[in-house]
Amino acid sequence: VSSGPTTETTGRYTEQTQAVVSGKVTDAAGNPVPHLLVLASAGLCQWEAVASAVTDDTGDYRFEDLEPGNYYLRTCTSCEHKNYVDIWYDQGYGTINCGEAAPVPVEIGTTQENVDFTIVEGPRRTTWQQVTVGDNKLGCGFAVNAGFRESLVSAVLSIPNESRSEYPAYTFDLTGERILWDSECRFLDYWHHIFGPLQPEDYGAYTLTLTFAGGETEVYHMVLEPNPVVGVDxxxxxxxxxxxxxxxxxxxxxxxxxxxxxxxxxxxxxxxxxxxxxxxxxxxxxxxxxxxxxxxxxxxxxxxxxxxxxxxxxxxxxxxxxxxxxYDPAGPINRIHGFTAQIRNDRLFLEVIPYESVIDRVTGINVNGPGDFNYQMDLETDWYDLSSEARLFLKGWSASLAFPADLYGTYTFEVFFDDGTSQIMEHSLNEPAMLPSSVDFGSLQHYIHPDGAVTFSWENPGLDQRYQVRIRSADGSREHCCSVIMPAHQNSWTVSSSNLRTLIPGDSYAWFLRAYDPSFNAMTQTQSVQFVYDPFGHAGSAGSLIMSIEPEEAVDAGAGWRRAGTEAWLESGYIEVLDPGDYNVEFKPIPGWNTPENQTVTVSSGFKTDVIGVYTAHMLGDVNADDKIDLTDAILALQVISGMSPAGAVHSDADIDGDGRIGLNEAVFALQVIGQIEDGGGSGPLPPPPIPQILQ
Missing domain, CATH: 2.60.40.10 (Immunoglobulins)
Incomplete structure (x- = not known):
């Protein structure tokens, strides 16, 4: 089979119909990059591909049967989650800016060879970088993703103009030339330098070199060419x-x-x-x-x-x-970003999110609902702020309340402002055909790809409900990413590294899954799963520990756990991210329950260690808490009564009459139990005798 151009014969004429574009993809060291997707688009900055090719084992790719025209080629390492920085072909080093891509002309019967790419290993630490001419002044700016921003130690730009005082290179002032715009509507944290009025010698090649803590560098090549623009009068x-x-x-x-x-x-x-x-x-x-x-x-x-x-x-x-x-609108204008009344985890959830420009002007929020329901939000205790630079608007007031007598119907929200005006909104909470069911927590899984993308997955219960993944800081105080609402059949979601740009590699985060009924009247969510976001090896080889406490009654009574040497007691199901090693786990004493013995657990690199702690309920009259009632319990109780030092540990939870003390009632109770056991004649357990009547 020939790999050359094909031909068609029509009468006297033979016409070549195949156009070919070929090239090679290598890494910075010159090694071929196999099995990589290369995409062709029909227009500048058009992300929809009209053709694709895959590199072979030697890094070579080949497009065939292209229609005549200009094509713009780019690598798609993110398509397969390979850890490289994608670039567009520009006849030079390659560019991450689609506007700087160079067209590859295609004509019938022609072959365009050596359309080559050299790609560098990721991660890409910048959001953008440009040499610009703004209002006839030469400048350069760049922005670094939040995960790497604070580790930037230097930024140096080489320039071609020998007549400038900054030649041959300018070093940015990382403190004085940093610009921050921080509002709900516009967040931008970047560095910018203006060199002055444009000079003819400014045209040419520029190289921006960024150096980060740890010695990592990123190099960006840019070319400034004449391209005048006419401003608006x-x-x-x-x-x-x-x-x-x-x-x-x-x-x-x-x-x-x-x-x-x-x-x-x-x-x-x-x-x-x-x-x-x-x-x-x-x-x-x-x-x-x-x-x-x-x-x-x-x-x-x-x-x-x-x-x-x-x-x-x-x-x-x-x-x-x-x-x-x-800005002087004549009529009343909307000041509220969003509001809702919803069932959330078997509670009534109320929320109001104002526009940022009026948050400081809110003086009160009143909610009336079905029947005689009324709730006035406390502007201090009901305030929350989960905002991050990726979720700028996520702050307002919310309340989680017990179900009122009349739950379903219309809720009227009235927000009062300091100018004496108010805004009234209505929300209808309808009874859902079926309350959403929380997904099994044990089925929640996540996989961090080499390029920093993350796939979240869960076991779909097969119900008619909608799903949403949310990613927050480990302590839940900031939200970094949120999926779209996903249909009932979906059981996974993959988010790109660019949408996780506010996550700091090596830090811990938490994610959870929400389930909604189809009309969004009700929602339930899983517990949070903690994970280390470390696609690029910043955190070493961490593992995690999850402790489950049984039975549920002990959890409801306040049971908890912690690593020995730490202060805070953690709840059942909490996942703690830890370095590999052995840890001693201790359990929280709670009234009415025997505390589990300390456990030594081993956390391994890259794995989640599951541990179970089991509490047992105290027996009434079991003064020494050895899970049986015998003569020792009676003797201990009598020693307490007589003022003697007990010959063993005494647990006040063995109290049988509710007075919080060990005394004569407990001694008589133990003797009665002993008497029942000796007279029973059988091997089965006996019910405890009644509390001694003569002593009540």
Missing amino acids: PDTITVEVLANGGAWVGWQIPTENDQDYQVRIGTAGETYKELFRSGSMRNANGMELSRNDLRCLEPGQTYLWRVRAFPAGVDTWQATSAVVAP
Whole structure:
């Protein structure tokens, strides 16, 4: 079978119909990368692939039968969770920025060879990095993922312009040039340096080298080429704030050339803080923004409304124009992000999440419900804040209450503000056809892939309910990631490392699974499973210990466990992440129960160690807690009565009459039991005798 081009013969003509693109994928050391997916897209920054190829054992790949046109090629190491940084082909080092990809032209009967990739081992520690020309000034910026941000020790940019004072390389001031925008609507933590007005000698190659604690380095190659952009005339920018709290921002298109436009809104003071950023639109002369888009803007305040222009498909060249305008909606506007009344784990759950711009202006929250139900939220004790830079809005007020007499019906929420106004919302809580069933905790599993992605799985009970995975800090105080609502048949979910970018490698986290009825009137969730997020080997080889306590009655009575030498008692089912080794586990004494003996357990690298601690209930009259009633118990009780020092341990939980003391009643009770045993004549257990009547 020939591997060369195929031909078709039609009459007198022979026409080649096959177009080929081929190349090799190697790592930084020049070694071939086998079994790796290479994707071809039909347009710049189009993520949907029109063709794919897989590298062979020597790292070679080959596309065949491509239609004529330009193709943009990229590696997809994340498709198979390989720990490399994906890049687009750019005729050079490769780029992580799709806008810098170079087209590969394809014509009938041609072969494009040596379309090669060199990929570096992950993880990718940056979110973005760019050399830019903004308003005719040369600059460079970059952002580091939260998991690596605090371990950055240096950032050095080589520059081509010998006439600049920073030549041949500029070292960033990691303290003075760090910029933080932190709001519900816009979080950005990055570094940026402006070199000054653009000079002709600034065109050329730049190399950004980042060094992290531990000696790891990441190197990014960027090329600045002329690509001028025409900015919007600020005199043509108009801002019309709508009565519903939205706005229309319009402008006059400044050129006949294709350009992309973007609206940005921020504070109007000396220090700019961005509160909103739109997507880019090609050749647009305005954008309509919703109230939700502008939820971080406070009515009555003045803001900087900016329109930024880019060359079509290129964001490294920018021209920004701005106007200062008030945000003054004429009508009442929505101030609430969300609210709910729901059954959660057999409790009534109430929640109100205001927009961030009005949180400090809330003076009260009142909830009325079916029948005579009323609850006034305590603005201090009912407040919660689970927000992180990945879940910015997750803060507000909530309450978990016992079921009222009338549970189902309409709940009316009224939120009061410091300007004397209030907002009223209604939520209907309907009786679900079937309450959701919690998934078996023992079936919860997770697998951390080499590229930092994580697959969570569970045993699906086969019920008509919906599922959701949530990932939080080990202590539950911050939420880092949340899945979409998943259908009834689903039993796993894989989340990419980019969506876990706020997790710090080597730290411990917790995840749990929620189940909802189809109408979301009720929810139940599992216990949390702790895990170490360590795809890149930052935490060493940790393991985990899970302690289950039996019976359930002892758990309800307050039974607990801890490692010897630690202070806090832990609940049954709690998973503790530990370094490999032997640990001594002790159990919490609780009234009415015999405490299990200490256990020595071994935690192994990469494994979960399951341990069970069993409490036994105290026997009434068993003064020395040896699980039997005999003459020793009577003697101990009599020694206590006479004031003598007992000849053994005395447990007040053996008290039979509820006075909390060991005395004559317990001595007589023990003698009665002994008498029953001696007179019984049988081998079966006898019921305990009644408490001595003469002593009551």
